[in-house]
Amino acid sequence: MSAVRPDASKLYHRKMPATWWLTKQSYFLFMLRELSSVFVALFLVVYLCQLYQLSQGPDAYSAFTQKLSSPGWILFHLVALLFALYHSFTWFQSSAVVLPLRIGERLISRPIVTALHVGAWAIVSVVVLVLFLALKS
Amino acid sequence: MAEPTITLNVTRYRPDKDRAPTTQSYVVPYREDWVVLDALNHIKDQMDGTLSYRWSCRMGVCGSCGMMVNGTPKLTCAAFLRDYYPQEIRVEPLVNFPIIRDLVIDMTDFMDKLKSVKPWIIRKDEKPVSEGEYLQTPAELEAFHQFTQCINCMLCYAACPVYGLEPKFLGPAAIALGYRYNMDSRDQGKDQREIIGNHDGIWDCTFVGECSVVCPKHVDPAAAIQRSKVDTTKNWFQSILMPWGQR
Amino acid sequence: MATEKTIEPLWWGLFSAGGVVAAFLVPIHIILVGFAVPLGWTTDTGALYRLWWVKLYLFVLIVLPLYHWAHRFYFTLNDTGLKAINKLLAVLCYGGAIVGTFVTAWILLKI
Numbered sequence: 001m002s003a004v005r006p007d008a009s010k011l012y013h014r015k016m017p018a019t020w021w022l023t024k025q026s027y028f029l030f031m032l033r034e035l036s037s038v039f040v041a042l043f044l045v046v047y048l049c050q051l052y053q054l055s056q057g058p059d060a061y062s063a064f065t066q067k068l069s070s071p072g073w074i075l076f077h078l079v080a081l082l083f084a085l086y087h088s089f090t091w092f093q094s095s096a097v098v099l100p101l102r103i104g105e106r107l108i109s110r111p112i113v114t115a116l117h118v119g120a121w122a123i124v125s126v127v128v129l130v131l132f133l134a135l136k137s
Numbered sequence: 138m139a140e141p142t143i144t145l146n147v148t149r150y151r152p153d154k155d156r157a158p159t160t161q162s163y164v165v166p167y168r169e170d171w172v173v174l175d176a177l178n179h180i181k182d183q184m185d186g187t188l189s190y191r192w193s194c195r196m197g198v199c200g201s202c203g204m205m206v207n208g209t210p211k212l213t214c215a216a217f218l219r220d221y222y223p224q225e226i227r228v229e230p231l232v233n234f235p236i237i238r239d240l241v242i243d244m245t246d247f248m249d250k251l252k253s254v255k256p257w258i259i260r261k262d263e264k265p266v267s268e269g270e271y272l273q274t275p276a277e278l279e280a281f282h283q284f285t286q287c288i289n290c291m292l293c294y295a296a297c298p299v300y301g302l303e304p305k306f307l308g309p310a311a312i313a314l315g316y317r318y319n320m321d322s323r324d325q326g327k328d329q330r331e332i333i334g335n336h337d338g339i340w341d342c343t344f345v346g347e348c349s350v351v352c353p354k355h356v357d358p359a360a361a362i363q364r365s366k367v368d369t370t371k372n373w374f375q376s377i378l379m380p381w382g383q384r
Numbered sequence: 385m386a387t388e389k390t391i392e393p394l395w396w397g398l399f400s401a402g403g404v405v406a407a408f409l410v411p412i413h414i415i416l417v418g419f420a421v422p423l424g425w426t427t428d429t430g431a432l433y434r435l436w437w438v439k440l441y442l443f444v445l446i447v448l449p450l451y452h453w454a455h456r457f458y459f460t461l462n463d464t465g466l467k468a469i470n471k472l473l474a475v476l477c478y479g480g481a482i483v484g485t486f487v488t489a490w491i492l493l494k495i
Contacts, residue, residue, distance in 0.1 A: 006243050010152035011235035016301040018465035024208070027298060030345045034460045040406045041453035044446045047417050048488060051442070054430045055494035061430045069422035077418025084410045091407035094344060098363040105276075125412035132416055135432040302463060340392040343459050366396055373393035 032083075033090045039083035046076075092117035141167040143218055144225040145176055147188065150236050158236060160227075161185075167222055173213040174202050177228070177240075190240035197353055200290030204240055205229040210295035210351050231295040233304075247291055250307055254315030254333060259326025277322040284317035284361055286354040293348035293358055299341050306341040307332065309348035309358035316361035334369045342366075395455050395478065402452025409445055430495075439492045446488050447481075454481035 017023075021031040053064040067073065096113035108116075142164045150158040163184055165176045174192055181188050192202040195214045202213045207227050218226070234242035264271065293309035300306045315333045318324045332338055342362045349359040421428045432438055458477040462470055 005245055006237045007152070011237060011243055012150055012152070012158060013235050014158075014232060016233070016298070020298050020301065021464070026347055026350065027345070030343075030347075031460070034343070034456050037406075037449075037453040037456040040410050040449050041457075043410065043414055043418070044449055045484075047413065048446055048484075048491060050417065051433065051495060052491045054433060055491060058429065065421055065428070068418065069424075073422070074418070077414055081411060081414045081418065084406070084414055087403075088407040088411060091403050094363070097346075097357075097360050098367060121408050121411075124408045128409065128412045129416070132432070133426065135435070135438070136426070136428050298463065302465075302467070334390075334393075336390045336392065340390065340396070343463065367400075370393040370397045370400070374397060 033086065036083040036087040036090075039080045040087060043077070043080040043084070088121060089114075089118070092121070141222075143167040143176070143222050145173075145180070146225055146227045147177075147180070147240070148229045148236075149188070149239055150230075151187075152238055162225075167218055169219055171218045173204075173206055173211075173216040173218065173226065173228060176218060176226075177213060188240075189238050198288060200288035203231050203290045203292050203295070205232060205295065210292040212290060212292070212353050215353060231291055233295050233297070233301045234291070242291075244291065246304065247289075247294060247308070247310070250311040251289070251314060253307070254311050254318070254330055255326060256314045256318060258318065258321065258324050259329055260323075261325040271323040273322055280322070281317050281320035284313050284320070284356055284358075287313060287317075287356050287358075288354055290353065292351045292353065296347035296351040298345055298347070299343060303337070303341055305337045307338045309362065310356075312339060312342075312365065313356055313358035313361040316365055319365075333365060339365045339369065395451070398448065398451035398481075399455035400452075402448035402450065402455075405445060406449040406452055410449065413445065433495050439495070443488060443492055447485050450481040450484040450488075451478075454478050 021027040050061070050064050050068075053060040068077075092114045093110075095117055096110040099113070101108045101113055143166075145163045145165060146160050147163060148158050149155070149161045163176075163180045165179050165184075168175070172195075174195055177188070177190055177192070181190075190202070190204070190213075192214065193199040194201070197212055197215050200212075203210060204213050205211075205228070206213065206216045207221065208229075210231055213228070228240065230236050230240045230242045234244065234246075237243050287310055289310065291310070294300050297306075297309055300308050312333055315330045319327045319330060319333075334340075339362050342359075344359060344363060346359045349357045352358065420426050433442070454477040458470075458473055461473050461477075466473060
């Protein structure tokens with residue numbers, strides 16, 4: 001049995017504007033989440049530049065570190081940190097959706113899975129910090 | 138003035154007369170227990186019989202009455218006037234679909250996409266009826282049960298910006314439906330549902346997540362899509378790194 | 385079943401791995417590189433970067449999130465209406481990540 005199709009010439013097609021992500025809060029937050037990856041990448045490029053300076057000698061390295069103490073760079077890292085934290089948190093929320101975790105038969109609720117991820121993140125951060133302080137000299 | 142009223146601003150489009158949609162305002166009685174569908178039915182029965190829209194069960198199980206209510210895709214039988222009163226309510230046809238007339242959209246693309254994921258049990262080896270039923274444990278049922286609850290209301294397609302930008306995208310409901318069969322222990326047809334793992338299948342999705350937010354039956358198509366991405370990626374890496382043992 | 389038709393799982397796999405690395409490790413490194421050392425909360429001669437396993441760690445830390453960015457940014461540019469030039473965008477994004485991979489390896493080997 002074939003479907004009766006409407007007259008295609010009379011159908012009205014509404015076009016989606018390129019600014020669709022400004023029309024709704026959830027769409028805007030989605031876009032911010034996606035753009036957080038830009039700031040993560042930018043920070044890593046800065047880190048890479050610092051490592052390059054290290055390869056040029058200890059003086060080049062400390063000169064670069066000095067530059068990073070300027071207000072402009074501090075502001076950049078503050079913005080980058082905020083976006084990185086937004087990436088982390090939204091990533092942990094997404095992980096809770098993608099990976100249904102179980103204790104025995106029972107499904108663990110998504111807010112708890114997210115919280116577990118945040119806890120793991122805190123532990124990992126402390127471990128990195130401790131390793132850095134122990135190894136730096 | 139005795140009875141309280143509320144204003145509905147409703148999209149009108151008459152294909153034989155109009156070049157583009159317009160908006161018509163109707164002032165309807167405000168009742169505490171009315172939903173937007175009740176208001177539309179009042180308009181059609183008492184004020185303007187030319188208004189066209191789809192509806193059926195008026196209790197959230199048939200999926201017919203989906204429309205944009207103040208810019209959000211909703212079942213109009215589940216959108217209470219009291220949640221908007223005294224503000225005016227904008228009622229528009231579901232976005233991302235072409236308009237046939239007034240609030241009625243063309244769902245041909247949606248129907249084609251549902252069919253394309255082969256939404257039936259596919260067996261490699263059929264069991265004759267004499268051997269009895271296919272048995273399934275409660276745990277096996279739980280693995281796919283929530284994805285069986287879709288009422289094909291298309292709210293998820295209206296909420297999905299990817300579908301709005303790319304009409305070829307398979308879309309939330311169709312992928313969730315395919316996932317429902319892939320996860321059913323009785324099914325052996327995963328490799329026939331390749332369309333899900335192809336371009337314009339799961340890979341167009343950027344996990345905006347709005348589909349699951351608007352779904353009236355809590356199907357969570359976003360979860361189905363992301364889990365399909367993990368499964369497909371695992372299989373892909375396995376087939377590349379360990380090509381032996383492939384069926 | 386492996387889908388022959390698209391290589392997308394490769395990019396998505398890298399995107400995922402990069403997302404995990406970025407989520408767990410990038411914030412603390414921003415604090416160390418962007419605040420702790422420049423503002424003098426602690427000192428750093430850079431000596432620890434000469435350890436081979438620290439270099440390996442840094443390679444993973446820097447390179448995987450580049451693929452995460454490439455995949456995400458490519459799709460974002462598509463979603464904001466630049467679909468017409470999407471082949472060019474793919475080259476710029478994924479190509480950028482690939483170039484970044486080699487540059488990172490080169491710099492780490494130089495230290």
